[in-house]
Amino acid sequence: MNETKPSFVTAADAFEGWREDIHTGSPPVFYPIGSGELARIEVGPKLVTLIGGAPGAGKTAFTMQAAVDALRMTPTLRALVCNIEMTPAVLLDRQLARLSGIDLATIRYRRFTVEHADRLDQGLNTLETLADRLAFVKPPYNLDNVAASADAFRADLIVLDYIQRIPPPGDHGDKRGSVDATMNYLRQFADADVAMIVVAAVSRGKDSKGRSTYSGDALTLASFRESSELEFGADDAFLLVPDEDETVVLRHLKARHTEAKDLVLQFNRRCQRFEVAGDQRTGKARKSRGKLQSALRAAWDRTPPADDDAGGPQGFDEFREFA
Numbered sequence: 001m002n003e004t005k006p007s008f009v010t011a012a013d014a015f016e017g018w019r020e021d022i023h024t025g026s027p028p029v030f031y032p033i034g035s036g037e038l039a040r041i042e043v044g045p046k047l048v049t050l051i052g053g054a055p056g057a058g059k060t061a062f063t064m065q066a067a068v069d070a071l072r073m074t075p076t077l078r079a080l081v082c083n084i085e086m087t088p089a090v091l092l093d094r095q096l097a098r099l100s101g102i103d104l105a106t107i108r109y110r111r112f113t114v115e116h117a118d119r120l121d122q123g124l125n126t127l128e129t130l131a132d133r134l135a136f137v138k139p140p141y142n143l144d145n146v147a148a149s150a151d152a153f154r155a156d157l158i159v160l161d162y163i164q165r166i167p168p169p170g171d172h173g174d175k176r177g178s179v180d181a182t183m184n185y186l187r188q189f190a191d192a193d194v195a196m197i198v199v200a201a202v203s204r205g206k207d208s209k210g211r212s213t214y215s216g217d218a219l220t221l222a223s224f225r226e227s228s229e230l231e232f233g234a235d236d237a238f239l240l241v242p243d244e245d246e247t248v249v250l251r252h253l254k255a256r257h258t259e260a261k262d263l264v265l266q267f268n269r270r271c272q273r274f275e276v277a278g279d280q281r282t283g284k285a286r287k288s289r290g291k292l293q294s295a296l297r298a299a300w301d302r303t304p305p306a307d308d309d310a311g312g313p314q315g316f317d318e319f320r321e322f323a
Helices: 011-024 036-040 059-073 088-100 104-108 114-133 143-153 175-191 228-233 283-302 316-322
Strands: 048-053 079-083 134-136 157-161 195-201 236-242 247-255 263-268 273-276
Touching: 036 263, 036 273, 048 059, 048 175, 059 079, 059 088, 059 114, 059 134, 059 157, 059 195, 059 273, 079 143, 088 104, 088 114, 114 134, 143 157, 143 175, 175 195, 175 228
Parallel strands: 048 195, 048 236, 079 134, 079 157, 157 195
Antiparallel strands: 236 247, 247 263, 263 273
């Protein structure tokens, strides 16, 4: 048996270089994917950002919005998208809906009228300005082709949608082994100064009543399908969880370099657009407030009217401004 040769560095040896970097080093490079709260999501070289969610949660819509807006906000950025389910034309239809505000059904069936002309031109012009910096992987949808296409296109950002369907080189026995290997390769891509946005399918979890569901309480970091390597290999891991009406909570389950903080979004499905919601409390907090307000209103309704001269309590509509 060969004896293992020790390999380590002491803190004392590392200290001088580290201290110099603290004083004179540059901060990490990031590619912003939006303004305001969306700017907190770190996408950049050496980072793997994982986005999961149930079928229909809006994973593709969110990641394509992120990629296109990153291109808009960083004029030198080049992005490569590997989507195994939608053609480039379908993906561009969705971005045209988002950027123009014209509903996707109108765009899909080409039912334009004169009233759409200005918005249509605006959306088309926006996409045209970045078209030469955006590319789409054609079949075969495997990691060999992704790597070769990224090199040929000189991509700074790669979007994989989704990881469980993009096989790595070689034979890995089963689906879990294949996904493990894929994530290992993606870490190598990131280490080569490429930004990775990776979409992943998730499995149903058990809610508090033991039911199998995709609900927010049931989905955790362990919900990413096929592999614990997904959790380990990602720098940040998010889950898109439908909440109320068009509200979606982007749950920040893992943050390797920052504080994990959930983000409440509004998802306009007609135009395939995500926007930051005004109320940034998560679902439970917002629902709790709704119950409290309902209880307060019910209590107020049971309260006898106060004598105006006695200076009765404020009405509910005035009080709730301070709730």
